[in-house]
Amino acid sequence: MEPLYFALSCYRRRNFDKCVQVCTDILEKQPLDQAAWCLKMRALTKRIYIDDIESEEIVVGDALDDDTVASAPRPGTSMKLEAALTARPRTSTGRPITGINRPGTQMRPGTSIERLKTARPLTGQSVRAIRLGTAAMYSHRDGPFIQVSRLNLIKYGKDPCLSKPLFEYLFYHEGDVRNAMELAVQATQANRFEDWWWKVQLAKCYNALNLVRDGEQQLRSALRQHTHIETFIRLIRIYLRLDQPLSALEICKAGLTTFPNDVSISTEVARLYEGLGDVQLSVKHYRNIVIEDAMNTEAIACIGVYHFYSNQPEFALRHYRRILAMGVHSAELYNNLGLCCLYSQQLDLTMACFQRALDLAIDPLIKAEVWYNLSHVAIAAGDVELAIQCLSICLVMDSTHAPAFNNLAILQYKLGRTNLAKAYFNTAKNLQPSLFEPQKNLEYLQNRYLNTFE
Amino acid sequence: MGTAIFEPSPLEQLNWLIHLQYVRGEVTKCKELIRRQIKKSNGKHEYAFFKQGVMLREDDKIQEALESFQMCHRLNCDNADNIKEVAKCLFLLRKYRIALEAYLEAERISTKPDWEIYQNIGQCWVSLGENAKAKEYTKKAVQLGKQECSYALLIKILISEGDLQAAITVSNAALEACPDSTVMLTESGLLHLKVGQIQPAFQCLSSAVALNPSCSAALLGIGCITQAHEEYEVALSKYKIAVQINPDSIALWNNIGMCFFAKQKYIAAISCLKRALWISPLNWKVLLNLGLVHLSTNQPASAFNFLCAAVNLRPDAALPFLALGCALFELKDPENSLKAFQQAELFSKNDYGIMLNSTLALLTIGQHEQALIALEKFKKASENDGQLDKQVIDFSHKLENKLKKLMGKNELEELSESLLENSEVTNTKQNNDGEEDNVDINKNSENVNVRNLQSDEV
Incomplete structure (x- = not known):
């Protein structure tokens, strides 16, 4: 078989390693074969390609913005909120809990800059992208495939066939944003500023280099030439990074007029409203998404959470069962099912669900959450001792769990151990200063001489 | 030729300006002026230090304010005001023992009796947990000042000592001194309610609501009274206003739930009670009410x-055990329900419901002699009670007849039939009981x- 044809066939069958091997063989014989070179680049890129729209962690207010005038945002115009959602708990980073784990809502300790306050320089590029770049470099037998520093970027920028694969190779495989940007600049010039694709790529580079405003300009100009969902979403992300949710909403609306009922843009809208604390509107959009795409786990899970926190655990249970029926099998899901069962009084199923959640949980943080929720099961049965044991196990798994410390303190106070309770409240307060319960409870304990009559 | 006599300008020359700027709220200017004055006087300017302390305390810098006031005190030991401020800072820093000593010192220095000092001494004693001494000083403060806070x-x-009657007298006196304070009106109304004086309680609470239509505690009290009089619509309308102001109140949601329950809207009742339980999962009253519904x-x-x-959360109350017994009885477990009733009997004094229920349970198990003894006990206890509930009497007669028949013949079929009927009667009775008990004001x-x-x- 013709080697290039074989390589193409491998590429189409997503057998990228084989494809790369064949291309390498061709290139050893004919080092200047452009077709093989291009195919090898694409195969290498495809091998490690990830959807970088979802991978980016948006740290609110991360951008180094010199144009700031007011120190505090006007109400309703910022995502850094002290929202009035009292019934819903928040994560340890202060964001309201949602139905699904997204890069922005995860509570991995140490990712958020406000929490850790390290000297780590701010990068706009996601950690994952950097890691991929380094991993790819070690996977070669004899040196790198392309010597990036020796590339003539101006020449390749003019070549319409090679420039795009080369750019993606540089951006995704090498992780070399600066050279990728150089290439993008050359290519845009060569196309006389008329190719929207290059503008989006340029914006990606700007974004990675934390030049957010330049990225915004590129994306807007790209949108004028061609409306594309990806462009809309990238622009929305940029406004979120700048902490301008209202502008982001406007872009969403514009996007939805061009692409009515589009799932990914609707998801953005729903997330935005959720972040702004308007749960009703958020759920409305999630419902629209479910009508469009009945298999959308994020939407179903978020609706489920909404029902759970508005005192309708039966409805929540129905949504989670749908997710279960779709084949998801995880500790979190069983945990949520267990909670719904508990509050809708299907006690026989509660323990079974939590048992499964514990069996499936590997991460100690998740195990800790499950044990924390199990303490609520014990409280619902009025068994204070068991609840204390559950909370202790939770703290063994995750010693920074502030709500667990708070609840432990309340239970100890109920058993009459006031000093222990005080110590626990103080620990909870120190672990998570944004939590107001330990603070209030501590005040109550300190003024307890005035409140002895109950 | 007159020689210029060197006369130093008095220290207090600019005191008026300091005060004026402070009052106008020109804080930065005022601070600057104070700094200059202190420098000029080599740190001997009492008034400047005083005002500095006041401003620092307003900024929540209590430790620094304390130092400033201590400076004042060092400059002028005879001024009671200085030491009062020092003591106040110490109190805010939660150093009650030292604050108390400072206040006692102030009392010694001050030439005329000062209600504020007495009141604060009282406050310190309360914080240190010495109620008797606190009471003595607070009484002095009340006599001197007639201030709302001292009352x-x-x-x-008085409440923490459990002397409700005295507390009511004080609250009445307080209302004469300050007749339009909603806090005091509410407090007084709730006190009357606790003692069971419905009429004056209602008056106090309604005037509180008239003065401040969004006073949720007073609304709760009024709702509670109307609910006890079985005017559920009125009570609900009051609670609805109150719950908008204070959506996280356990007592409100509990009482709303019980109103719905009385109107036989069970689903609404359950969801309201569940919300109360959500807010406070350790509240045994809410749990009891949910059980009853x-x-x-x-x-x-x-x-x-x-x-x-x-029962787990409150193992020393009769009512949960009684209800638990009923539940077990419904679940066809009369042996255990009998145990629950007996436990309830331990904690209660002559509760007819419990006695009759345990008789019923004994009957069902088949221990007729024991049942007879229990019934006799009930009769003895209820002999002198003129206000027996009609339901209770009916039920006791039914039980007696059944018992007599059974002793004679042992008719099993009839027994099981009538038992169902009877147990239903007991339940409704319990529910009434539970509700009254649980319309309770729960403020913590x-x-x-x-x-x-x-x-x-995913």
């Missing part, structure tokens, strides 16, 4: 769960549990 403190002390909707298994939790907002529904990673 409030005295009432608090489930009992009357014929869901004894759910009722059993709630009542079990209630202590148990705020954080609940976490975990995010779902």
Whole structure:
């Protein structure tokens, strides 16, 4: 078989390693074969390609913005909120809990800059992208495939066939944003500023280099030439990074007029409203998404959470069962099912669900959450001792769990151990200063001489 | 030729300006002026230090304010005001023992009796847990000053001693001194309510609501009174206003739930009570009420769960055990229900419901002699009671007849039939009981549990 044809066939069958091997063989014989070179680049890129729209962690207010005038945002115009959602708990980073784990809502300790306050320089590029770049470099037998520093970027920028694969190779495989940007600049010039694709790529580079405003300009100009969902979403992300949710909403609306009922843009809208604390509107959009795409786990899970926190655990249970029926099998899901069962009084199923959640949980943080929720099961049965044991196990798994410390303190106070309770409240307060319960409870304990009559 | 006589300008020359700038709220200017004055006087300017302390305290820098006031005190030991401020700072820093000593010193220095000092001494003693001494000083403060805050403190002390009657007298006196204070009106109304004087309680609370239509505690009290008079619509309308102001109140949601229950809207009742339980999962009263509602909707298994939790959380009250017994009885477990009734009897004094219920349970098990003894006990206890509930009397007669028949013939079929009927009667009775008991004002907002529904990673 013709080697290039074989390589193409491998590429189409997503057998990228084989494809790369064949291309390498061709290139050893004919080092200047452009077709093989291009195919090898694409195969290498495809091998490690990830959807970088979802991978980016948006740290609110991360951008180094010199144009700031007011120190505090006007109400309703910022995502850094002290929202009035009292019934819903928040994560340890202060964001309201949602139905699904997204890069922005995860509570991995140490990712958020406000929490850790390290000297780590701010990068706009996601950690994952950097890691991929380094991993790819070690996977070669004899040196790198392309010597990036020796590339003539101006020449390749003019070549319409090679420039795009080369750019993606540089951006995704090498992780070399600066050279990728150089290439993008050359290519845009060569196309006389008329190719929207290059503008989006340029914006990606700007974004990675934390030049957010330049990225915004590129994306807007790209949108004028061609409306594309990806462009809309990238622009929305940029406004979120700048902490301008209202502008982001406007872009969403514009996007939805061009692409009515589009799932990914609707998801953005729903997330935005959720972040702004308007749960009703958020759920409305999630419902629209479910009508469009009945298999959308994020939407179903978020609706489920909404029902759970508005005192309708039966409805929540129905949504989670749908997710279960779709084949998801995880500790979190069983945990949520267990909670719904508990509050809708299907006690026989509660323990079974939590048992499964514990069996499936590997991460100690998740195990800790499950044990924390199990303490609520014990409280619902009025068994204070068991609840204390559950909370202790939770703290063994995750010693920074502030709500667990708070609840432990309340239970100890109920058993009459006031000093222990005080110590626990103080620990909870120190672990998570944004939590107001330990603070209030501590005040109550300190003024307890005035409140002895109950 | 006149020689210029060198006369130093008096220290107090610019005191008026300091005061004026402070009053106008020109804080930065005022601070600057104070700094200059202190420098000029080599740190001997008492008034400047005083005002500095006041401003620092307003900025929540209590430690620095304390130092400033201490400077004042060092400059002028005879001024009671200085030491009063020092003591106040110490109190704010929660150093009650030292604050108390400072106030006692102030009392010694001050030439005329000062209600503020007495009141603060009282406050310090309360914080140190010495109620008797606190009461003495607070009484002095009340006599001297007739201030609302001293009255409030005295009432608090009296309540913590359990002397409600005295507290009511004080609150009445307080109302004469300050007739338009909503806080005091509410406090007084709630006190009357606790003692059971409905009429004056209602008056106090309605005038409180008239003065401040959004006073949720007073609204709760009024709702409570109307609910006890079985005017559920009125009570609900009051609660609806109150719940908008204070959506996290356990007592409000509990009472709303019980109103719905009385109107036989069981679903609404359950959801309201569940919200109360959500806010405070350790509240045995809410659990008891939930159990009662489930009992009357014929869901004894759910009722059993709630009542079990209630019993676990409060193992020394009769009512949860009684309800638990009923639930067990419904679940066809008369042996254990008998145990629950006996436990309830231990904690209660001559509760007819419990006595009759245990008789019924004994009957069902088949221990007729024991049942007869229990019935006799009931008769003896209820002999002298003129206000027996008609339901109770009917029920006791029924029981007696059944017992006599059984002793004679042992008719099993009839027995099981009539038992169902009887147990239903007991249930409705219990429910009334429970409701009255639980329309209770519960003001501490202590148990705020954080609940976490975990995010779902898919």
